[in-house]
Structure formats: C-alpha cells, structure tokens
Amino acid sequence: MKKIIFAALAACFLPCLAFAQLKITGTVSDNSTLLPLPDVTIRIKETNKLNVSDKNGIFEFNNLKPGIYTLTLSHIGYKLNTHVVEIEANKSIQIKLIPTSFIAEEVLVQSTRVGKQGVSTFKNISKSEIENQNFGQDLPFLIQNTPGVVVTSDAGAGVGYTGIRIRGSDPTRVNVTINGIPYNDSESQGTFWVNMPDFASSIDNIQIQRGLGTSTNGAGSFGGSVNILTSSVSDLPFVSTNNSIGSFGTLKNTIKLGTGLIGNFSFEGRLSRIKSDGFIDRSKSDLQSYFVSGAFKTDKEVLRVNVFGGKEQTYQAWNGIPEAKLRGNLNDINDYINRNGLSGNDALNIINANPRTYNSFLYEDQNDNYWQKHYQALYAVQLNDNYNLNLAAHYTDGKGYFEEFKENQKLSNYGISPVLIGNTTIERSDLVRRRWLDNDFYGITYSLSFKNDKLSWTIGGAYNEYLGDHFGEVIKSNFGNVINLDNHYYDNRGTKKDFNVYGKLNFNVSEKFNLFGDLQYRNINYRVVGTDKNRNQLFVKDDLNFFNPKFGLNYILNSNQHLYTSLSFAKKEPNRDDYINFSNGFTPLPEGMADLEIGYRANTKNLDFGINGYGMWYKDQLIITGKINEVGEYFRQNVPKSYRIGLEADVAYTINSKFKILANAAISQNKINTYIDYSDDYDNGGQVEEIYKNTNISFSPSTIIGSELVYIPLKNLALSFQSKYVGKQYLDNTEHESRSLNSHFVNHLRMGYSFSILGIKNIQLGLLINNLFDKKYESNGYTFGYYYGGKRVTENFYFPQAGRHFITNLNINF
The missing domain is CATH 2.60.40.10 (Immunoglobulins)
Known part of the structure; x- marks a missing residue:
C-alpha cells in the first residue's frame, strides 16, 4: 500500500x-x-x-x-x-x-579631481551613499560624516540655511564646483545650499578634498573643496518617486524620470519640493527645485546640457538665541532687555518663548526669498588613445531679497523727506524694507589631457564674469504717501572678472615613484561702484595676480598601498565685505597659505584605510577682530601669521556580510601667533585693545570624531548607527571659556528596507532618527562685547540644534 x-x-x-x-x-x-x-x-x-x-x-x-x-x-x-x-x-x-578607452562621464571632471593614487588628501562619496542619507536635509548634512567636517543649521533641523566647515575653515574658504563649474558666490565667496534644495537627488558622486587640493575653478580652496558630478546616463528608462515626512512639519516630495539610452541620446528630469516648520520658532522653509538634463553619447564623445534651479522662501532665524535667554534666569533676561532697549511684544517674546527655540523676529513676512537658475553645456571628446578634450559653458541667473521690519527709523537714512502733518514734522517711522541682489554669472572652462604609461598632463583653465546689482527699497511705512518703489535708497554694482590657467603633470619615474606638479596662474579684476546700505559712496578697485604652485610625490608600496606627500602654495582674494567695510583709504591684503600633506592609503577587499598629517600656514589671514571703521562697521583684519596642524584618519572595514564599520578622526591645533581684540568703549569713546599670544582660531575644534556601524541582519534590511563628536569651539579668537561652544556628542539611527512587489522594480522604506538620545547642544554662535559702566559686557548668541526627531521616507523605482 x-x-x-x-x-x-x-x-x-x-x-x-x-x-x-x-x-x-x-x-x-x-x-x-x-x-x-x-x-x-x-x-x-x-x-x-x-x-x-x-x-x-x-x-x-x-x-x-x-x-x-x-x-x-x-x-x-x-x-x-x-x-x-x-x-x-x-x-x-x-x-x-573590460573598460573601454573612454571612461564614462567622469572625464567631465577629471581635470579638477584627484585620482585613486593622487598626492592630495581626499574622500569620495558614491551615489549610493548619498541616496542612503538623503531624507531631504541640505547637502552638508549628507556629507557630515567625513573627516574634519562640522555642519550647522540656523533652523536647527538641517532644512533651510545650513553651513559646513572643513578643517575649521568657513564656507567662504571651501571651494564648491558642479561639473567643474564654480558654485560659490563670486563676491561673498559663500555657498548657499538653500538655493538648491534636494540637489542631492541629482548627484552621481562627490569628491571632498581637504587643504589646498588640486587646482580648480572659482574661489580659492583654503580649507577644502567639494567637487560634485551630477547624474550620469542611465542605460534603462526609469521613473522614481521619493517622499519623506517627519518632525517639525518636514515634508519632501521628489519625482524623477529618465528615458534611458535611445540610440545615442538620453534625457532625465526631476521635480522636488521641501517644506519644514523648523525647530526654531518661525523658521519655516518652503523650497522648490528642478533638474533637467539631456545627453548625446558615443564611444568617443559626450555632450550634456543641464538646466537646473531652485526657489526658496525661508523665515529668518539667523540672529540666534542670546545666552541670557538660553542659559540664564528671568533676571538675566530682564538685564538683556534693558541693555538692548527691548519693549512691547519684543520683550514679551523673549520672556515667554521656549529658551531653545526663541526667535527674535516677529514680523510675519521676515523672509528671505531667492530664485536661481543654472545652465550648463558640457562637452568631452577623446581625440585619440592619449588625448581628451573638455569644454564647458555656463550661465547662472540669480535674483532675490530679504524683507525685514525696522522700528523707529530715520526717514533721511532712506532718502525719504520728512513728513509734515499739521504743524508737526515727522522724521522717523516704522518701516519695512527689502534688500535685493540681482546677479548674473557666466563663463567657460576647458582642459586638454594627455596620458600614456609613463606620463600624464593636463592644461586647463577658465574665464568667468560676475555682475551683481545690490539695492534696497522701502515698501511700507507709517506714512504710505512717502513710498516710491522706484527709488532705491542705496544702489551699487559689483563686477568681477576671474581668469585662470593651470598645468598639471604626473610623471612615473619608476614602477614605484610618481612625481606630480601643478602650476596655476589666476588673475582677478574686482570693481564696486555706487552707494552702500548707509548711503555712503562706494568705489572699490582691485586687480590681483596669483601664482599657485603645487608639488607632490607618490610612492607605491604595492597594488593596494601607497604613500604620498605634497607641498602647495596659494593666495586668495578678500570678499565683498572686506573691501566695502575696510577703513577708508586702505585695501585688505589677499590671504596666502602654504599647505604640507603627508599620507598613507590602503585599499583591499575588506579594508579601505587612510591616514594623513597636515600643516597649513597662513600669511595675512582675514579674521574678525571686533575693530570698526570710520562709520562704525565691523570688518575683518589681516593677521600676519597663523597656522593649522593636524592628523586625520579614515577607515571602512567590512567584517563580514552582516557587519561593516566606518570611522574617522581629526585631531588638530589651530593658532594665531599674535591677535589684537577690539571692544567698543561706551564710557570713554573709541575702542579698547587687548593683545593675545598663541591663541586658538575661532570655530576650530581640536577634536572631531565620527563613526558608523552598519548591520545587515537580512538581505534587504540595513541598520546604521552613526555617532559624531565635536570638541569645544571658541566664538572668537581670545580663547575665553565664557565665549565658547561646548563639545557635543550626537548619535543617529538609520534603517532601510527594500523589496519588490507587483512588478515594481524596487520599493525602499527608510527611517532616520536624528539625535537619538535627545542631546541638547549648539553647533554655531557668535559674540561681541563692549565696555560700559567700567566693565566689559559680553553678548553671546547661539544656534541650538533639534533634540530627538525623525524623518521617514518611501522611495519607489519603476
């Protein structure tokens, strides 16, 4: 049976x-x-x-x-x-x-990047790493877990105005390029990521160089550079949508689509919007952006045209929170109110607000508004087996303003005549003003590269022009008949012409030794004509010529390990405020730096490791000292000698198929040899000078440590635990404990799960819990002081970051 x-x-x-x-x-x-x-x-x-x-x-x-x-x-x-x-x-x-002789679209940026065995200190961030981190926060928060990097957010949660420092250097000293084209604002030299919301969704990869790095286009790299390559051609057609929702009313919606290769052509597009109420009171953001790209590609050439832009409206949160409110009691707050003449709703606001979310602005339209459109045409061709040619043309159109309420203002300061009411002459009024920037930036970049088994070289350069119209208008007052929107109360134009040419050479002396040379000549022509915000006449004229040489040596231990060293020299021009606010009859000096880098890198199947030491010695570094000019404006001064010396390490180790560890550390000493601090003396007039020797440079923590533990318990499930420690930072260069940011140690948890269902190519679910243990900390601040009543009064302001908060997302790929 x-x-x-x-x-x-x-x-x-x-x-x-x-x-x-x-x-x-x-x-x-x-x-x-x-x-x-x-x-x-x-x-x-x-x-x-x-x-x-x-x-x-x-x-x-x-x-x-x-x-x-x-x-x-x-x-x-x-x-x-x-x-x-x-x-x-x-x-x-x-x-x-097997690679072909023409390597994808990386050739578009190879002239400004460091190769695998280069002699500069760098970190590459892949598309998948960016996608894993992208929950809608600004780009600095996506790349913060790299050596020597500190990020901050005005609104406290990574959406809106954010900033990044590399090796203690502020954003004006961090060079940013997109496909080799400069992105830093030509005049202020800062980078405003809020103007490109969700740009991370259109990025293929990023290289972060620390120190002077290799010659590039745009603002001088005096702390680091962020070199971005936008999305490359996808072989297959696709449609994807990414949606995030989280704390503080944060919402992100993104849709992307691409045709894939149709013969030799491909097209791709993206639309995004991000909204957030912010952690700080009234720090909401409403951000929109787009990215459209078309490419023609053969085995020998690439032609890509990119059109992208953004629109942002962000409620101002850039004043920070007074120390009296953040850490003091009611008596301290009342003293602050009396010292600063607060009354009415302003006084009630600072008394009643949450100490960690207080925002001094109450006017309902205290907004920053900006629109930016970018146009790029990129062309690369392989002339033969040894030669590549790159050409690019670009144009950026930017326009925007910030609006603010000002109380009891002198009408004459705005070019407005006094108002006669009966027999009374009114010379003051509450008013609302807008300060505008309308600018154009355009130019070309180019490079010709040669490579064989023994030798490679690149000749390249760029020519860029910037036109920036700065003007102000009064749109409201207590007396509507005095307003004339066509009458700018100040009006000036800045023009900047920036030309550079460079030559780079790599020579293989033997199988083990490689020599590197990089010579750059840069010419800058800068003019400002018109009236400033105080209605004073402006006439700035400066012509600068810089020679920036760099040399390096690479020693190959074996196919997986090499040692490198480089010595670089460079100069950098002052920014717009340095010229405008500097004392009459004087011109700020350009900054100079010598940068020595020594490092070791190893790359095996399970281990990627790098360690390097550096020394950056400045000549005439421009820093804030508290000194004022003839009309009471603060300005940066040249400090004869200062330096940064440090050690950095970066490791990624795959333990097995389930565990991976990533860690980095930066330990440094950042000093000014002789520093003179100036404080206003309200008792006797003038300013009080104090001299400091061998003092710490502001916003330069001596210790920064980051780590990430990745655990993959199941094939499609990944957990990541990230930690970041940032040591104490000083708000100025006096090294006073009373003017400092405390160290902080913050942890984040990220979870991701992906699967396929009903014919959908891929569905990804993500959860990001920021500040997992609800640490109360401040990532940025500023200080100023004055003498009154026979003693020094110090006013510190801080930017608290959000406690525990979350963002979750759903990404669907068709």
Missing part, C-alpha cells in the same frame, strides 16, 4: 519538477581593479528579462526554467559582454567587464 501511495505522489509532483523554477545570481566587477560595478544592465536574450546590478555589483534573475541562457551586460565606459550560462539548478556566477 505504501508503494502505491508513493507512486501516486511522485506522479503528482513530476510536472512540477519538470518545470522547476530556478535562479541565477551573479557579481559584476571591473576586470582591472576587481572592484564591484553598480548600475550594470543585464539582459537575458531568451526571455528578454532585464536587471541592474546593485551598489555591490550583485544581480539576480528568478523564476527560470532549466536550460541555456545568453546574458548580455552593458555599462557606460565598458565593452559589451556576452555570457552563456547553462542551468539545471540554482547557479552563481562572476563576470568581469
């Missing part, structure tokens, strides 16, 4: 066995580097099934019948590969792709 039952069951299951559902899993890697290749398109000829390798080069096909299959693998910059597989059971394969 048992034999009969067994035979019946076997007969039932034989059809199922005959049509067994099998799968092929595989890994794709580069034939020369053996590194995994993401985004490789794999097609099964017999079934027409498609798949794309993930960030680890892994792909998978399910529900296959036993038989012989032909796989075709294609990837930009690699030769087409055909692989025949016979399966009778589940099978795992490994495939290596």
